[in-house]
Amino acid sequence: MNIIIVGCGKVGSALAAELNEEGNNITVVDLSADKVNEVSSKFDVMGVVGNGATHATLQEADIDRADLLIAVTDSDELNLLCCLIAKKAGNCQTIARVRSPEYNTEAPYLKDELGLAMVINPEFAAAAEIARVLRFPSAMKIDTFAKGRVEMMKFRLPEGSPLVGCAVKELANKFRCDVLICTVEREDDAFIANGDLVFEEKDVISLIATPKNANDFFRKIDYKLNSVKDVMIIGGGGVANYLCRILRRSGNINVKVIEKNPKRCDELCSQLEDVSIICGDAAEQALLLEEGLESAGALVALTNLDEENIFLSLFAKRVCKGKLITKINRIDFDDVIKHLDLDTIIYPKNITCETIVRYVRAMKNTIGSNVETLYNIVKGKIEAAEFHIKEGSPVVGVPLFELKFNASVLIAAILRGRQVIIPRGNDTIQPGDSVVIVSNHIEMHDITDILK
Amino acid sequence: MNFKMITYVIGWLLTFEAAFMAVPIITAAVYGEVEAWHFVGTAVFCLIIGRLLTFKKRKNTTLYSRDGFVIVALSWTILSIFGAMPFWLSGAIPNYVDALFETVSGFTTTGASILSDVEALPKCMLMWRSFTHWVGGMGVLVFIMAFLPLAGGQNMHIMRAESPGPSVSKLVPRVRTTALILYAIYFVLTVIEFILLLCGGMTIFEATNTAFATAGTGGFGFLNSSMGSFSPYIQIVITVFMLLFSINFNSYFFILLGRFKDAFTTEVRTFLIIVATAITAITINISPLFESVGEALRHSSFTVASLISTTGFSTVDFDLWPEFSKNVLVLIMFIGACAGSTGGGIKVSRIIILFKSLGKELRTLIHPREVKKLKIDGHIVEHETLRSVNVYMVSFVLIFVFSIVAISFDNHDFITNFTAVTATINNIGPGLEMVGPTCNFGFFSIPSKLVFIFDMLAGRLELFPMLVLFTPATWKK
Numbered sequence: 049m050n051i052i053i054v055g056c057g058k059v060g061s062a063l064a065a066e067l068n069e070e071g072n073n074i075t076v077v078d079l080s081a082d083k084v085n086e087v088s089s090k091f092d093v094m095g096v097v098g099n100g101a102t103h104a105t106l107q108e109a110d111i112d113r114a115d116l117l118i119a120v121t122d123s124d125e126l127n128l129l130c131c132l133i134a135k136k137a138g139n140c141q142t143i144a145r146v147r148s149p150e151y152n153t154e155a156p157y158l159k160d161e162l163g164l165a166m167v168i169n170p171e172f173a174a175a176a177e178i179a180r181v182l183r184f185p186s187a188m189k190i191d192t193f194a195k196g197r198v199e200m201m202k203f204r205l206p207e208g209s210p211l212v213g214c215a216v217k218e219l220a221n222k223f224r225c226d227v228l229i230c231t232v233e234r235e236d237d238a239f240i241a242n243g244d245l246v247f248e249e250k251d252v253i254s255l256i257a258t259p260k261n262a263n264d265f266f267r268k269i270d271y272k273l274n275s276v277k278d279v280m281i282i283g284g285g286g287v288a289n290y291l292c293r294i295l296r297r298s299g300n301i302n303v304k305v306i307e308k309n310p311k312r313c314d315e316l317c318s319q320l321e322d323v324s325i326i327c328g329d330a331a332e333q334a335l336l337l338e339e340g341l342e343s344a345g346a347l348v349a350l351t352n353l354d355e356e357n358i359f360l361s362l363f364a365k366r367v368c369k370g371k372l373i374t375k376i377n378r379i380d381f382d383d384v385i386k387h388l389d390l391d392t393i394i395y396p397k398n399i400t401c402e403t404i405v406r407y408v409r410a411m412k413n414t415i416g417s418n419v420e421t422l423y424n425i426v427k428g429k430i431e432a433a434e435f436h437i438k439e440g441s442p443v444v445g446v447p448l449f450e451l452k453f454n455a456s457v458l459i460a461a462i463l464r465g466r467q468v469i470i471p472r473g474n475d476t477i478q479p480g481d482s483v484v485i486v487s488n489h490i491e492m493h494d495i496t497d498i499l500k
Numbered sequence: 501m502n503f504k505m506i507t508y509v510i511g512w513l514l515t516f517e518a519a520f521m522a523v524p525i526i527t528a529a530v531y532g533e534v535e536a537w538h539f540v541g542t543a544v545f546c547l548i549i550g551r552l553l554t555f556k557k558r559k560n561t562t563l564y565s566r567d568g569f570v571i572v573a574l575s576w577t578i579l580s581i582f583g584a585m586p587f588w589l590s591g592a593i594p595n596y597v598d599a600l601f602e603t604v605s606g607f608t609t610t611g612a613s614i615l616s617d618v619e620a621l622p623k624c625m626l627m628w629r630s631f632t633h634w635v636g637g638m639g640v641l642v643f644i645m646a647f648l649p650l651a652g653g654q655n656m657h658i659m660r661a662e663s664p665g666p667s668v669s670k671l672v673p674r675v676r677t678t679a680l681i682l683y684a685i686y687f688v689l690t691v692i693e694f695i696l697l698l699c700g701g702m703t704i705f706e707a708t709n710t711a712f713a714t715a716g717t718g719g720f721g722f723l724n725s726s727m728g729s730f731s732p733y734i735q736i737v738i739t740v741f742m743l744l745f746s747i748n749f750n751s752y753f754f755i756l757l758g759r760f761k762d763a764f765t766t767e768v769r770t771f772l773i774i775v776a777t778a779i780t781a782i783t784i785n786i787s788p789l790f791e792s793v794g795e796a797l798r799h800s801s802f803t804v805a806s807l808i809s810t811t812g813f814s815t816v817d818f819d820l821w822p823e824f825s826k827n828v829l830v831l832i833m834f835i836g837a838c839a840g841s842t843g844g845g846i847k848v849s850r851i852i853i854l855f856k857s858l859g860k861e862l863r864t865l866i867h868p869r870e871v872k873k874l875k876i877d878g879h880i881v882e883h884e885t886l887r888s889v890n891v892y893m894v895s896f897v898l899i900f901v902f903s904i905v906a907i908s909f910d911n912h913d914f915i916t917n918f919t920a921v922t923a924t925i926n927n928i929g930p931g932l933e934m935v936g937p938t939c940n941f942g943f944f945s946i947p948s949k950l951v952f953i954f955d956m957l958a959g960r961l962e963l964f965p966m967l968v969l970f971t972p973a974t975w976k977k
Contacts, residue, residue: 050673073673081882089656094673 049073049412050114052140054100054130055121056083058379059145059170062401063118064093067408075109078121101129103137111138116165116411118404120145131164141165141411143404149286166407173403174396175290178373181392182276182346183259183298185371191423193256193434193484198461198468200230200423200432200484201262202254203271205247211269217243225265226470227257228460230486231430238429240458240486256460256484258468259298276345276371278302282330282360283351284309284316287375287396291348292316292323304339306330330360337367346371354378361390432460432486439479442496449473456488457498501975502560502567506574509641509658511553513575516644517582518547523631524586527705528624535590535622542585566974568657573965575641576957580604583632592625597946604953606632607640608960609842611719611812611929612952614942619724623705629720630712636960637716637745637842638686639663646679661965665839666850666889671753685752686842690715693741700734710734714741717843719812719929726814726937732798735815739798739805743775746809746837766877767838767849771808774848778804778832782825789821800825808832810844812929812937819936826932830919833926844927844959846896853881853889895963900925903955907948920944924952925959 049072053060056078064087068074074093077100078084088095098105100119111117117134119127124146131142143166146152155167180190184201191200205211214222216229229241233252239245247253257265263275279295281288284307295301303323307313313327328335330351341347347364349357354376361374372391376382379395386393406423410433423432437444443451448459448471462469463482469475477483485498521543528536563571580603587599598614605612606629615621621629635643639662656675670678690711697707709722721727727735747768754763782800783793790796799816806813807829818829836845856874864870874881903921910917912934919931920941930937941952958966968974 068673073677075673088670092656092673092675094670 049116049408050110051075051408052077052100052106052109052111052114052117052134054078054117054119054127055145056080056087057120057122058397059120059400060118061087061090062379062397063120063404065091066401066405068093070405070409070412072408072412075114077105077109101126101133103133106130106134106137111140114138114140116141116143116408118143120400124148124151128158128162128164132162135163143168143407145170145400147171147286149289165411166404168400168403170396170400171286172290173399174375174394175287175294177399178287178291178348178375178394179294179298181373182279182295182301182348182371183263184275191432193432193461193463193482197258197466198256198463198484199259199262200254200256200460202252205249205251205253206271207249209247209249209269209271211247212249214247215243216241216245216247223265223268225257225268226261227255227265228458228470230254230256230432230458230460240430240456240488256486257470261470263299276301278344279304279346279348280336280339280341280344281305281348281350282357283307283349284312284325285350285352288348288350289316289319291350292320296320296322304344306335306339331356333363336363342368344368344370346373348373348375350375352377358385358388358390362388365390430486430488432484435483435485437477437479437481437483441477441479442499443477444479445476447474447476452499454487454498458486459498460484460486501570502563504556504559505561505563506567506571507553508556509571509644510575510578511550511555512644512648513579513640514546514550514582515554516550516640517579518543518550520631520635521546521586521628524624524628527627528622531623533622533624535586535592535624538586538590539624539628541589542582545585546582563657565657566968568661569965569968570974571658572641572661572961573957573969576607576961576965579640580607580953580957583607583628586628587625590622590625592621595946597949598942601941601949601953602629603632604956605924605929606630606718606720607636608927608956609633609636609716609718609810609844610924610927610956610960611713612923612935612956613720613929613940614949616940616942617724618720618722626709626720626722627705630709630718630722633716633718633720634690634712635716637718638683642679643683645676646683662961663840664837664844664962665748665847666853666885666892669750671750681753682749685749685756686715689741689744689752693737696737697734700731700737702730702734710738711741713813714738714811715745715842717742717745717809717811717837717841717927719806719810721813727802728815735798735802738813739802742805742809742811742813746805746841746843747771748838748840750840767852770852771838771848774832774835775804775808778808778828781828782821785825786821803829804832807928808835808843808845809837809841810926810928812923814930814937817936817938819932819938830922830932833919833922833928836926846893846926849876850889850892852876853886854893856881857886857890892963895967896925899955899958899963903951906951907944910945910948920952921955924955927956927959 051067051072052075053064054077056076064074064076068091075096076084076087076093077096077098079099081097084095084097087093096105096109111134117140119130121127127144127146131144134140134142142164144164146167146169152169152172158164158167184190231254232239232241232245279301284305288305292303295303305316305323306326306328308329310327313325317325326339330336341364347370349360351357357374361372364372373394374390375394376385379397459471461484462471462477464478521539525536525539580600584599584603587593587602588596593599593602601614641658641662659675671681672678693714694707694711697710713720723729727738751763751768779801782804783797786800787793787796802815803818834846835851836847837843839847839849860872860874863872900921904917907917915932916934920935923929923931923935935941
């Protein structure tokens with residue numbers, strides 16, 4: 049695929065490296081000749097010096113033959129403008145990094161009306177990742193669909209679980225839970241779950257559910273999630289703001305934010321509910337201990353200074369047994385930091401990069417289709433894809449049990465507006481829905497490919 | 501320094517060289533020449549060493565800038581050392597240094613020979629000489645890169661070190677695709693010339709040889725009279741193709757894409773203007789020597805094209821021309837072809853940059869506070885490029901002067917020495933006086949020949965790789 053990356057900062061060059069490695073043809077664009085030279089001599093990519101939001105520069109980067117433009121400069125406005133011009137000039141897909149919370153709330157509008165394929169907010173993505181770690185520390189892997197409203201979780205069935213010996217079709221009656229078992233991995237095999245499959249010990253199960261239903265299900269099968277009950281967040285920046293919202297929405301977690309700047313505390317206080325906000329300097333150990341660091345379930349260090357975050361986590365490691373999450377902005381010293389044994393480390397830049405790379409992979413695997421996201425559930429064997437259903441599709445309006453599906457296909461979730469439906473036989477697919485399909489690694493270009 | 505990776509690349513280089521030898525082997529088979537066995541022997545030897553060097557799996561594939569330079573300089577040296585084997589083994593050229601001179605002259609597309617009677621060589625040897633031109637013209641490592649994924653992004657270091665010109669740009673994002681496109685253009689142009697030569701009545705052997713030698717802007721002939729005995733039609737075809745091969749190959753890519761404005765860059769236009777001016781001046785100057793102006797024009801254009809493209813074919817002995825013409829010819833020898841072509845010399849783009857910076861310098865003397873940037877085709881010339889062009893010129897002059905002093909021990913006249921170094925460092929072939937188009941380099945002593953070998957390699961690789969190879973800091977850990 050031909051990809052143009054505008055902006056050669058950390059994220060831009062990380063993307064160039066990763067996407068180039070995966071066999072795409074990359075052209076990088078930046079105003080600074082030094083940066084372009086650095087990236088194009090390090091990786092096998094072509095460099096163009098110029099303003100990515102001008103038609104002439106994009107022409108020089110061969111926008112006519114580009115499949116995708118990714119705008120990751122420092123400026124939100126420039127990124128959006130790049131995407132608009134690219135869309136007009138070359139009719140390619142576009143991805144913009146947008147950091148400002150004002151634009152972030154506009155993301156659906158930007159996507160629908162301005163034709164952007166993806167709007168990525170690094171702070172929100174980081175917050176979502178942190179929230180996932182906090183809620184399911186023992187899950188093996190969590191992927192999200194529909195912007196976080198549906199999750200696919202993978203976990204290993206422990207010995208003596210009530211699920212052992214139970215068939216998939218009995219689940220609904222036995223536990224009364226709205227979850228869908230997608231795949232079961234047993235030793236080296238992986239199956240897409242059908243009704244007759246019986247669970248065994250040590251199976252690795254992946255299931256799809258809303259975050260709330262998943263909690264419910266895990267409680268009923270006595271699976272220890274070790275999810276965190278109270279969280280202490282240091283630093284009240286953008287990530288903290290998003291994180292509080294996500295945590296409050298998904299269940300009963302107590303959140304405490306410590307922020308130095310009184311004005312920022314006021315802002316947070318008026319924006320967030322049910323969150324206790326403490327104005328103080330987290331560098332004072334007495335304050336942390338006073339606020340109950342010793343008994344906290346988790347400490348999330350989110351200040352703007354990497355050094356401070358690292359020190360906070362090192363200190364917290366000595367006094368509390370909870371989960372530690374450290375946000376690091378600079379990715380240059382990651383191997384050094386890895387050796388500090390800091391529990392979980394979050395790099396917002398890497399998360400941005402990974403999210404975009406995942407999108408590109410999906411796009412590449414399904415050229416010419418309307419797949420929104422694609423995940424490997426079991427590498428090379430089973431994958432899950434999210435489709436957008438358009439008017440006039442043959443699957444629309446027919447109850448699912450009447451549709452003739454391919455044997456190895458499972459409809460895992462239907463997303464309608466803000467509503468999430470775990471499908472049963474009587475449900476129907478409506479135009480405008482997004483549908484999550486789990487399948488045996490067949491090439492899917494369109495939703496009709498799942499029919500016989 | 502990543503020695504493992506360097507030996508790995510050299511291993512592949514030898515494997516490819518073994519494959520290249522298929523060309524003379526096939527020629528020998530067609531003409532039933534026994535020298536085929538010398539080629540087979542060398543090829544097998546190269547293949548064994550090559551496979552041994554590439555056998556080991558290398559872990560660290562990172563190449564830094566200096567690795568790129570060292571790889572390029574070593575590769576070309578080793579390529580020539582092995583390429584010279586068949587000449588020496590078969591006894592066609594009894595002295596190994598002479599054989600090496602001939603091979604280096606081939607790979608660097610110089611075309612200077614130590615043989616007084618080329619017609620005495622077996623046909624397979626002639627074919628090998630011409631084929632080394634073709635391979636060396638576009639670059640051996642670029643060729644390998646086109647077919648072999650070496651080391652990802654760091655390939656650019658190799659391409660930069662091997663390609664002629666002050667700055668190297670890619671045509672498409674990937675080095676490998678760029679290399680493939682360049683070789684495809686090169687191949688197609690060669691085939692077109694081959695067909696046109698066949699139409700002019702050349703035999704397949706002659707046409708192949710001439711096409712290879714023109715494409716690489718090399719200049720090894722297979723007749724003692726070079727191109728003098730062929731028809732005017734063939735001479736005109738060769739003239740046109742020598743000029744075509746000395747134009748930046750990026751231009752052809754842009755023409756294929758229909759971007760004509762990008763194709764005719766300042767460099768290409770300047771090159772064509774220089775060629776036209778030189779041809780006109782020389783035609784006027786030499787027309788009394790020929791029967792008609794048309795004939796004078798044909799010979800002057802052939803000679804100008806041959807020398808500015810650094811090919812080195814000749815139709816007449818231009819050493820007998822008036823002084824003015826000879827001076828113009830020596831001047832254009834230095835200018836050379838466009839960057840990114842197969843030709844040698846200082847390169848038109850460097851000359852343009854030098855003249856523009858001279859102009860800029862003069863302006864700053866008059867308006868000391870004026871802020872001015874050098875621009876070519878609307879693009880600012882980066883300070884880095886400017887600096888490397890200046891350093892290139894200084895190194896060029898230094899190597900030139902040292903070479904002249906080094907070969908002066910042979911006690912030949914100054915014009916011979918001066919033009920001999922000019923002809924080798926600019927990869928042309930013939931010079932004036934004792935190294936004129938009808939003469940050869942055979943009479944120089946062994947040390948002088950070694951100096952020429954260094955000059956040819958340095959000239960082809962744009963000086964720096966060879967200098968890096970001899971810089972002690974390169975070899976320090």
